[in-house]
Amino acid sequence: MRRAIATAATLAAVLAPAAANAGPQCTPRLLWxxxxxxxxxxxxxxxxxxxxxxxxxxxxxxxxLEPGVVHRITIYAVRGVRPSVAIxxxxxxxxxxxxxxxxxxxxxxxxxxxxxx
Numbered sequence: 001m002r003r004a005i006a007t008a009a010t011l012a013a014v015l016a017p018a019a020a021n022a023g024p025q026c027t028p029r030l031l032w033x034x035x036x037x038x039x040x041x042x043x044x045x046x047x048x049x050x051x052x053x054x055x056x057x058x059x060x061x062x063x064x065l066e067p068g069v070v071h072r073i074t075i076y077a078v079r080g081v082r083p084s085v086a087i088x089x090x091x092x093x094x095x096x097x098x099x100x101x102x103x104x105x106x107x108x109x110x111x112x113x114x115x116x117x
Contacts (some may be wrong), residue, residue, distance in 0.1 A: 047080070051074060059071075078111075
């Protein structure tokens with residue numbers, strides 16, 4: 001009995017800091033056409049083009065979303081940037097999401113303007 005209590009206390013002490021640190025480091029991703037995008041800070045609204053469709057929010061492992069519920073969001077193309085590089089949500093005040101695809105110099109200029117000074 002004492003060994004079980006000691007083991008439980010040790011596990012709680014070891015796992016508690018990891019769980020506390022996991023929350024702020026994890027950011028939900030956006031998935032569209034098998035490409036994952038991460039959110040980046042956006043200060044300026046950029047020129048958006050046509051609506052591309054619906055993407056899926058991929059939650060963190062630590063996020064407690066209802067099982068079986070898929071969170072879909074409407075996404076838009078950013079003018080001057082390929083959708084494989086970056087997309088945006090909320091056309092009134094765009095939130096920018098970028099992928100791991102290498103952006104061209106012209107695309108980087110557009111994205112830098114959206115990120116602001």
